[in-house]
Amino acid sequence: MQIREMRIKALWVFVAQKLLRLGLLLLAVAVFTFVLLSFSPIDPVRAYIGADMMQISADQQALIAERWGLDQPMWGRFLDWLGQLLQGNMGTSLVFNQPVSDVIASRFQASLQMLAIAWLLSGLLGLALGVVAGTLQGRWPDRLIRLYAYTLASAPTFWVALLLLIVFAVSFKVAPICCAAPPGVLAQEVTLWQRIHHLL
Amino acid sequence: MVAGWAIASCSPTSTETATDGSSNNVAESVSAQSGSAEQIVLAIGGESEEGYDPTLGWGRYGAPLFQSTLLKRDENLNIVNDLATDYSVSEDGLTWTVTIREDAVFSDGEPLSAADAADTFNQAAESGGLTDVTQLEQAAAVDEITVELKLKQPQSTFVNRLITLGIVPEHVHDDDYARNPIGSGPYKLVQWDEGQQLIVEANPEYYGEAPGIERLVFLFVEEDGAFAAAKAGQAQVAAVPQSLAVQEIEGMTLRDVVSVDNRGLMFPYQSANSGTTPDGDSIGNDVTADLAIRQAVNYAVDRQALVEGILEGYGSPAYGPVSGLAWEETEANIEDAQPERAKEILAEGGWTDSDGDGIVEKDGLDAEFTILYKADDSIRQALALATVEMLEPVGIRGNVEGKSWDDIEPLMHSNVVVFGWGSHDQTEMYNLYHSESAQGDFYNTGYYANEAIDSTLDLAMGAPSEAEAIAYWKAAQWDGDQGVTTKGDAAWAWLVNLDHTYFVDDCLDVGQSQVEPHGHGWPITANIADWQWVCD
Numbered sequence: 001m002q003i004r005e006m007r008i009k010a011l012w013v014f015v016a017q018k019l020l021r022l023g024l025l026l027l028a029v030a031v032f033t034f035v036l037l038s039f040s041p042i043d044p045v046r047a048y049i050g051a052d053m054m055q056i057s058a059d060q061q062a063l064i065a066e067r068w069g070l071d072q073p074m075w076g077r078f079l080d081w082l083g084q085l086l087q088g089n090m091g092t093s094l095v096f097n098q099p100v101s102d103v104i105a106s107r108f109q110a111s112l113q114m115l116a117i118a119w120l121l122s123g124l125l126g127l128a129l130g131v132v133a134g135t136l137q138g139r140w141p142d143r144l145i146r147l148y149a150y151t152l153a154s155a156p157t158f159w160v161a162l163l164l165l166i167v168f169a170v171s172f173k174v175a176p177i178c179c180a181a182p183p184g185v186l187a188q189e190v191t192l193w194q195r196i197h198h199l200l
Numbered sequence: 201m202v203a204g205w206a207i208a209s210c211s212p213t214s215t216e217t218a219t220d221g222s223s224n225n226v227a228e229s230v231s232a233q234s235g236s237a238e239q240i241v242l243a244i245g246g247e248s249e250e251g252y253d254p255t256l257g258w259g260r261y262g263a264p265l266f267q268s269t270l271l272k273r274d275e276n277l278n279i280v281n282d283l284a285t286d287y288s289v290s291e292d293g294l295t296w297t298v299t300i301r302e303d304a305v306f307s308d309g310e311p312l313s314a315a316d317a318a319d320t321f322n323q324a325a326e327s328g329g330l331t332d333v334t335q336l337e338q339a340a341a342v343d344e345i346t347v348e349l350k351l352k353q354p355q356s357t358f359v360n361r362l363i364t365l366g367i368v369p370e371h372v373h374d375d376d377y378a379r380n381p382i383g384s385g386p387y388k389l390v391q392w393d394e395g396q397q398l399i400v401e402a403n404p405e406y407y408g409e410a411p412g413i414e415r416l417v418f419l420f421v422e423e424d425g426a427f428a429a430a431k432a433g434q435a436q437v438a439a440v441p442q443s444l445a446v447q448e449i450e451g452m453t454l455r456d457v458v459s460v461d462n463r464g465l466m467f468p469y470q471s472a473n474s475g476t477t478p479d480g481d482s483i484g485n486d487v488t489a490d491l492a493i494r495q496a497v498n499y500a501v502d503r504q505a506l507v508e509g510i511l512e513g514y515g516s517p518a519y520g521p522v523s524g525l526a527w528e529e530t531e532a533n534i535e536d537a538q539p540e541r542a543k544e545i546l547a548e549g550g551w552t553d554s555d556g557d558g559i560v561e562k563d564g565l566d567a568e569f570t571i572l573y574k575a576d577d578s579i580r581q582a583l584a585l586a587t588v589e590m591l592e593p594v595g596i597r598g599n600v601e602g603k604s605w606d607d608i609e610p611l612m613h614s615n616v617v618v619f620g621w622g623s624h625d626q627t628e629m630y631n632l633y634h635s636e637s638a639q640g641d642f643y644n645t646g647y648y649a650n651e652a653i654d655s656t657l658d659l660a661m662g663a664p665s666e667a668e669a670i671a672y673w674k675a676a677q678w679d680g681d682q683g684v685t686t687k688g689d690a691a692w693a694w695l696v697n698l699d700h701t702y703f704v705d706d707c708l709d710v711g712q713s714q715v716e717p718h719g720h721g722w723p724i725t726a727n728i729a730d731w732q733w734v735c736d
Contacts, residue, residue, distance in 0.1 A: 041606045046641075051718050052260065052330055053642045054621055054628035059334040067328030096394075097250035097378055106394065162424075169432055183241050183397055183417045183434065 031078070038074045044094065045070065068094055235436035235705050237733035239415040243426035244439040244702070246418065246722030247398065251378025252389070254366035255323045257330025258378075261624070262722035263729070265400055266307070267366025267383030268408075270298055270317065271359065275712040275727065277526050277624065279359065279666065283312070283367060283384070285345075293354025293664040298347050298362070305405045306369045307388040314341035319370040321349055321361075332627075333361055354662045356669035360625040386411045386729035396420060412732040427703075436705035439721040442514040442579075445701035453706055456699040457724065459716040460525055460622035462518045463583055464694035465571065467494050468614050469648040477640025481610040483647050487569045488616060490562070492549025493596065494690035499545065500594045501587055502537035506696050510582040514701050518694035520677050520685045521621065521629055524715040527670045532678035532685035542594040553595055560595035568597040572611060573618040575602030580618040583695055612645045619645075622697070622718035626666075626673055630657050633676065633684050633691060648691040652682050700724070707735035 045064050049056050056064075065071050069080070084091060090100040129149075133142040152160065235241065252258045254267050270284040281287075287298040304312040321339035324331055335358060337350040351358060372382055381389055386408060387400040398418040402411050419429060423441050430438035430449050440447075445454055470484035477483060487493055503517030516523065519533040535541075546552075551560040551567055560567045571588065573580040581602055588598035598616070608617060621628055631637045634657050635649035653676055660672030677683050684691045700720045704710055709732045716723040 041609075049330065051621070052257075054631045055260075055623060055625050056330065056332050057334055058639070060328075060332040063326070063334070064328035095249055097253075097256070165428065169428065183419055 030082070034074070034078050034081075044068070048094070234433060235707060235733065237413060239417065240413050240436040240705070240708060240731075240733070241417045241419060241429070241434060242437040242725075243419040243421055243429045243435040244437060244721040244724060245420065245423075245426070246725075247395070247420040249394070250329075252381040253329070253373075253378035254364075254368055255320060255327045255329060255331070255373075256378065258381075259366045260331055260364045261717050261719060261726075263725040263727075264364075264366035264383070264385055265387045265725070265728070266381040266385045266389055266403075267368060268304070268385045269364060269366055270300065270362040272363055273624065273714065273726075275714055277714060279363065283317070284362070287362070289664040291664070293356075293662060294351050296349040296351070296358065296362075297342075298349070300345050300347065301407065302345055304384045304407045306382050306384050307403045307405050308369070308372065308382050309405065310369060310371060312367060312369070312384050313344050314347040316370050317341070317347040317367050319373070320365060320367045321347075323368070323373065324361075324365055331361065331365060333365070336361075354664065356661055356663040356666055357625055357627045357630075359666050360627070363624075387416065390415075408729065411729040413728075416728070430703045436708050437710070437724070438703045439724070440701055440703060441720075442512045442698070442701055445514055446512055449703050451706055452703040455702045455704045455710070455713075456514050457702065457713045457716050458516060458524055459697055459700050459718075459720075459723075460523050460624075461620065461698045461700065461716065461718045461720065462521065462523060462622045462694060463580060463618060463620045463696050463698070464518060464521075464692045465497065465587065466612075466617045466619050466646050466692050467497075467690075468616070469646045469689075469691060472614070474647070477613055479610070479640050481613055481640065483613045485569060485614050485616075486565055487567055488646075490549060490551075491690065492545050492551060493567060494693065495686055496542040496545045496549075496551075496594060496596065497587075497591060497693045498686040498690050499534065499536055499538045500542035500596070501590050501693060501695065503695055505537070505590075506583060506586055510579060510586060511696060511698060514699040515696045516699070518697045520694055521632055521692070522626075522673075522677075523694075523697045525624070527626060527673040529674040529677035529683070529685075531680070532683060532687060534686045539590075539594050546595065551595070558592075558595060559597050566597070567595060568599070569616050570599045570601055571616045571618065572601050572603055572608050574608070575604060579698070580620070584618050587693075587695065612642075613640070613647060617645065620718065624714075624717050626660065626669065629673060629676070630661055633657060646691060648684070648689070650682070650684075650689055653684060653689070707733055709734050 045061055045068075046053070048064065049061070062071070069077055072080070081091060090104075092098065093100050093103050096103050129145050133145040136142045246262065248258050250256055250258070252264075252266055254264060258264060259267060259269070269282050271279050271287070272282045274280050283300050283304055284298050285301050287296060289296050298317070300312070300314060300317060306312055318339040318341045321333060321336055325333040325336040325339075335351050335353060335355045337352045339347060339349045342348050349358075366383055366385065368377065369382055372380075379392070384403075384405070384407065386403060386406045388403040390399040390401050392398045397420060400416050400418075402414050419426070419435060421429060423439065423444070426435065426438040427440050427444050427447070429435040430440075430452060433451070438452075445456065467488040468483070468485040469489060471489040472484045472486045473482070474484035503519075507513060507515040507517060517536070519536075520528060522528045546560050546567070549562070551562045553560045555561070571584045573584045575581075581600075584598075584600045588600055591598050603611075611617075621632070631643040633644060633648055633653060635644070635647075635651075635654050638644035638647045638649070656672050656676045656679075660669045660676065663669035663672060675683070678685050678687055682688050686693075698720070700716050700723070702724060710724065711727050711730045711732075713724060714726050716726075
């Protein structure tokens with residue numbers, strides 16, 4: 001009985017330690033990122049204005065900095081952010097002018113779908129081709145599969161993707177050129193087949 | 201492999217924003233693949249990641265689509281009424297009074313009144329976005345149809361705010377507005393899949409003539425993707441770089457639109473050791489501080505050859521900062537590609553090659569400078585390299601270096617830099633050349649200073665109307681005696697204006713385009729409500 005209780009206790013201590021360590025690590029990463037970004041030579045206001053630089057006066061630049069809180073000192077900004085985070089507010093994205101949680105949520109969905117499909121296909125295809133190659137070692141199917149594997153391993157993915165896009169989307173017009181749904185079709189009308197087609 | 205393909209072909213985001221039940225019928229009857237009067241697909245970039253709020257800068261060029269503005273520029277850049285029926289500026293230039301039409305209605309059915317216009321301007325004046333309304337003291341609605349805008353100082357370029365600032369409805373203008381824009385413009389938002397596409401539909405409440413195309417789909421893809429989409433017949437308008445413009449696409453015609461999207465060499469105007477910027481960067485360069493050097497560069501360069509060789513012919517020579525605009529002083533243009541003339545100027549200025557090394561010198565100083573350009577911009581690189589070749593025969597040596605903006609910034613007040621600007625707003629010219637603009641950032645990087653030019657620019661800025669200001673804007677370029685261009689102080693060597701090249705479906709009539717500002721893509725939408733589908 002006592003031994004079991006002790007074990008459970010040890011487990012709790014272990015979990016608590018790990019969690020504490022995770023928390024400290026995250027905090028350290030946050031502080032580090034914050035300090036690094038604050039000292040970076042890139043001025044976010046200037047990056048935001050870009051080619052409109054000549055039409056934006058110094059007064060307006062100050063307004064932009066104020067909207068983003070960049071007029072506050074670094075530590076004030078950090079504590080503000082930390083306080084908001086503890087209350088569950090992840091802040092607003094400067095780029096998207098939208099809550100960060102919304103931005104992550106919307107992008108996570110599509111990425112997850114693609115990740116799942118890619119993982120599934122690579123698992124199935126990889127296993128099947130591997131088994132075939134293994135059984136017929138040295139024969140022509142094995143060589144073909146190895147050639148295929150070497151080609152893919154040595155060619156950069158974006159280049160292969162571009163080639164495939166040219167062949168299938170532009171020349172044969174069987175694959176879509178862009179996006180998670182056909183252009184101009186409303187979200188509620190996108191069919192399952194269209195979704196699958198565009199996931200490709 | 202499949203994963204790689206998927207990532208390249210699909211931008212991994214999908215957010216469904218605003219949907220409108222009434223639009224279903226149109227969508228079902230239209231094939232997404234080919235164009236028609238019901239729907240066209242445009243791959244011209246221009247996504248506003250921040251959303252579509254004019255008080256944050258949406259609509260500062262091209263069409264605001266969802267909103268309408270008090271005034272607008274026609275195809276010749278003349279100022280014409282849109283929401284406004286009339287406007288006047290007080291004698292002291294401080295009060296702008298605008299009367300607006302009574303029949304304008306927002307797409308949610310609410311009428312647009314002077315109070316909405318006043319609120320829009322007041323909001324924009326305080327918001328930290330990309331539209332600069334900081335000169336506004338206060339906007340107030342005098343009655344239902346009259347709005348009065350009081351300025352802190354006279355500003356003739358304030359008219360550009362009346363042209364670009366879309367009026368937003370006071371009753372729904374909150375934090376969510378940017379993603380659910382409601383306005384009195386020709387189109388209304390149907391759906392925005394961020395990073396992918398924007399679908400808009402004609403706004404039945406629009407007071408103007410109904411747009412010729414019922415539904416527009418904007419695909420947000422890179423230039424290569426735009427070209428591929430056009431080639432596959434999936435887009436009816438595609439913005440492509442000059443290098444792809446030489447290609448051919450069946451059923452489409454290349455449209456090259458003249459622009460003021462310019463590139464030029466900025467010269468440090470002060471002599472070396474003229475002090476430092478507020479950030480401590482050094483100002484000045486003894487070689488380019490000499491007028492003879494700056495003028496010789498301007499005369500030696502063959503701009504037409506740059507257009508042909510680097511821009512594939514899709515461009516035009518630039519002799520000043522505002523080519524093709526109504527306030528360009530064409531008298532300032534010169535006959536260039538004259539190395540002999542350049543040599544004469546150098547000799548008259550006291551620059552001779554006494555040691556026989558091919559480089560002229562004066563008081564022991566070689567005519568040599570470094571030309572900096574943004575490293576990942578191939579056009580700027582080619583312009584810098586070609587210019588150096590053209591300067592060699594006249595005895596000026598240029599050393600070309602590509603760097604990032606962060607590395608260029610500390611050096612840009614003491615070295616020649618390839619810059620690109622170009623705007624319909626004359627504020628740009630003021631900030632490029634006024635001596636007080638030079639504060640160590642991108643305004644007047646060369647610390648150009650000429651009192652006479654300063655006062656001409658101040659007169660232009662302080663004039664009550666654009667029409668009256670134009671004479672001064674022109675005089676600042678060249679008034680027969682002085683000016684910022686080659687015959688005067690030659691503060692810059694402007695080189696070329698880039699044409700903006702688009703593939704447009706043969707069945708689509710996009711009307712007459714404006715001379716486009718800096719920014720390839722979205723500006724072509726300036727007259728989008730007038731576009732017509734001319735095939736059955």
